Amino acid sequence: MHIDLRQLRHFIALAEHRSFVAAADAVCLSQSAFSRSIQALEHSAGCRLVDRASKELNPTKQGLIVLEHARRLVSGAHKLANEIALFNGLEAGELRFGAGPAPAAWLVPRAIAAFNGRYPKARVAFQVEHWQVLGKRLQGEDFEFFVADTRHFEANPEYRTLRLKPRKWHFCCRPGHPLAGRGTVSAAELLSYPIATNLSPPNLRKVLVDLSGRPDFRPDIECENGHGLNAVVLASNAIGIASGLGQGVGEPLVALTVAELPEDLEELHTRYGIVYRAGYSLSPLAEAMIGELQRIDEETV
Incomplete structure (x- = not known):
């Protein structure tokens, strides 16, 4: 053949x-x-x-x-x-990797910018998907690693994970929203408005299920593109969800405090990391990109 x-x-x-x-x-x-x-x-x-x-x-x-x-x-x-x-x-070649919607909104662009400064001849291609698809594509060797929620990969011997710093996420709304001037809002008040988010992170789904009291929760507006969801929140009375890093909180979205959610609740924090296959060596370009991702994550407060 x-x-x-x-x-x-x-x-x-x-x-x-x-x-x-x-x-x-x-x-x-x-x-x-x-x-x-x-x-x-x-x-x-x-x-x-x-x-x-x-x-x-x-x-x-x-x-x-x-x-x-x-x-x-x-x-x-x-x-x-x-x-x-x-x-x-030659410092050239091609690097392919994946990213979840949230890291793709703030961490990945900064890492690529720094990486491109070091390796201007290298070609970079990254795919934005939710963690289930990223896992399948990594197994299919479509790319060398991905950065996303690591919960479903940490105990699996087929993968290796490198944890990034946990980040707290918030419910948020546009300035001028009826809830924007409130110090604290109740779950009932929050859920009286449309929810615009993606449900890829499993911790996010659990919080929304618990708050709503429903056996399952489906947002009113669902999309994997964080920038698109933020645009919807800014143009309407919908409630969004953001980590506060390049996703809008304070610039210009307003973070909301929900009375029923303790500040130290584990599910209120991200669990992002870098995932690659066990037993497979990473290329020098992949190692360089991972180094940039870790450096920028560590330097970002």
């Missing part, structure tokens, strides 16, 4: 997007060219790799085997290129 890394990348994209149109768009190819690439890979493998009769375009049994090896080969090719470039003193 002839191995073509470009075709393997296209097959990985198809497995992720489950659509020839979306996958072709993701790799910047026309649909016809993308289809020919998948067909060429199947011809080389001597079998069908995708069940075209299924709506989800599931990989066949042979396709699953090829997909597993394809991810390893593509990831290995990236690491090889990075290490050779650094060994040659």
